[in-house]
Amino acid sequence: MNLKAPYPVNFFKLKNKRGNQMKPYRIALLGCVAAGIGAMAAVDASAAADVKKTVKMYGAVNRMAGVQADGGTVRFNHLDNENSVSVFGVRAKAKGANVAIQARFEWEFSLNRNRGPVAAQVAVNASNSSGRYSDISFTTNYGVLFMGHGQSSSDNMIKADLSGTTLVMQSGRALSSNMSFIGKPAAAGTGYSGGGGANSAHQVMDYMPEMDGDSRTNRIRYDTPKFAGFGLSIDNATGGRMNYAITYGAKLGGFKIKSKIAHSNNSSTARGQEDMTGGSISVLHNSGVSATYSYVVEPNRTDIDSAQEGAAPNSPRATGRQATHYGKVGYQASFTDLGKTYMGVDFERAFDGIVDGDRATKIGVGVVQKLSAYGAEIYAAYERISAESGNQVGTNVAGAGTGINGRTLNFYDINAGYFGARVKW
Numbered sequence: 001m002n003l004k005a006p007y008p009v010n011f012f013k014l015k016n017k018r019g020n021q022m023k024p025y026r027i028a029l030l031g032c033v034a035a036g037i038g039a040m041a042a043v044d045a046s047a048a049a050d051v052k053k054t055v056k057m058y059g060a061v062n063r064m065a066g067v068q069a070d071g072g073t074v075r076f077n078h079l080d081n082e083n084s085v086s087v088f089g090v091r092a093k094a095k096g097a098n099v100a101i102q103a104r105f106e107w108e109f110s111l112n113r114n115r116g117p118v119a120a121q122v123a124v125n126a127s128n129s130s131g132r133y134s135d136i137s138f139t140t141n142y143g144v145l146f147m148g149h150g151q152s153s154s155d156n157m158i159k160a161d162l163s164g165t166t167l168v169m170q171s172g173r174a175l176s177s178n179m180s181f182i183g184k185p186a187a188a189g190t191g192y193s194g195g196g197g198a199n200s201a202h203q204v205m206d207y208m209p210e211m212d213g214d215s216r217t218n219r220i221r222y223d224t225p226k227f228a229g230f231g232l233s234i235d236n237a238t239g240g241r242m243n244y245a246i247t248y249g250a251k252l253g254g255f256k257i258k259s260k261i262a263h264s265n266n267s268s269t270a271r272g273q274e275d276m277t278g279g280s281i282s283v284l285h286n287s288g289v290s291a292t293y294s295y296v297v298e299p300n301r302t303d304i305d306s307a308q309e310g311a312a313p314n315s316p317r318a319t320g321r322q323a324t325h326y327g328k329v330g331y332q333a334s335f336t337d338l339g340k341t342y343m344g345v346d347f348e349r350a351f352d353g354i355v356d357g358d359r360a361t362k363i364g365v366g367v368v369q370k371l372s373a374y375g376a377e378i379y380a381a382y383e384r385i386s387a388e389s390g391n392q393v394g395t396n397v398a399g400a401g402t403g404i405n406g407r408t409l410n411f412y413d414i415n416a417g418y419f420g421a422r423v424k425w
Contacts, residue, residue: 357390
């Protein structure tokens with residue numbers, strides 16, 4: 001077969017039907033997909049009799065309780081741990097000599113989500129369920145091809161973490177993420193307008209957003225094989241969104257290293273969050289000491305928070321360059337025969353969460369105890385979260401004045417302690 005093209009082809013000048021030049025990275029993605037399909041088509045059909053088929057059901061139930069104080073109310077509440085929600089899933093896998101094909105379906109369940117001001121979280125059954133995975137993957141010596149709804153290449157870009165404490169503390173997500181801030185009364189000479197002790201209508205996750213890539217989505221994704229610990233990943237998601245990632249994992253001397261750098265481009269579908277770039281690295285020493293750091297930025301955030309709209313002559317103000325720094329120091333050891341104990345202290349600083357000048361800080365401590373024989377973990381954590389608003393326009397809380405420049409609204413700190421358990425099977 002003569003595979004030579006009848007005329008020269010410049011892949012960087014290919015055009016679609018509308019005459020628009022197709023971007024090189026999309027051509028690269030199509031090439032990756034074609035290579036994956038070609039590799040699967042080359043599998044020896046005579047090996048079909050040796051295919052091993054398995055079906056596995058799995059799941060987890062994760063529940064916690066907490067004492068929450070938002071400056072207005074102190075309550076004891078029963079909640080879902082949204083760092084790791086309750087899930088149920090099925091994996092069906094057929095593994096041959098040269099290829100493994102897997103189908104995965106997973107659903108998540110939440111009954112008491114940690115939402116709103118503390119005073120509103122009484123006898124709440126805010127049930128919620130949603131699909132997480134409906135995915136098919138093809139694994140060969142040439143890499144892995146994913147099709148369907150699942151993790152994008154940029155998902156977990158800020159989650160490289162070897163501390164063992166992600167149940168109670170992780171980058172971009174506090175256990176109190178859904179709690180609302182309460183505005184402080186105005187104080188003369190401080191430069192802050194007053195919140196009058198009212199619910200601000202803004203939650204922790206508004207001031208400390210979890211900017212973690214394109215999350216789970218409908219996509220075609222290709223992961224290369226690992227080379228010296230490095231791996232590459234690329235996907236094309238619904239609407240033409242693109243995600244890219246470089247991962248690295250290795251053991252060097254007495255250290256274990258895990259890291260990821262990724263970029264998400266949603267400019268084809270999103271108004272506001274168009275580009276996101278971030279990365280994380282975690283290092284674990286044989287002594288049990290670990291250190292974790294992550295950073296993520298959205299440099300061209302352009303959407304408008306409707307809650308900041310004020311009456312004329314004020315006008316809505318667009319948000320700015322959102323960014324988050326996160327750091328954690330951990331220690332893990334086997335103190336008893338029950339299983340390993342994981343401890344950590346973390347710090348997070350977020351910028352421009354809603355509008356320019358917003359600042360938020362979280363400090364937390366936590367411990368996770370594995371009960372290995374039971375497939376369970378018990379945990380406890382404390383976190384203190386503070387925030388102040390920046391260049392607000394109009395009024396965003398009852399009793400707040402109109403701001404022009406600088407800090408315009410101060411909040412009571414959120415203090416919360418939690419304990420809970422997760423059972424996996």
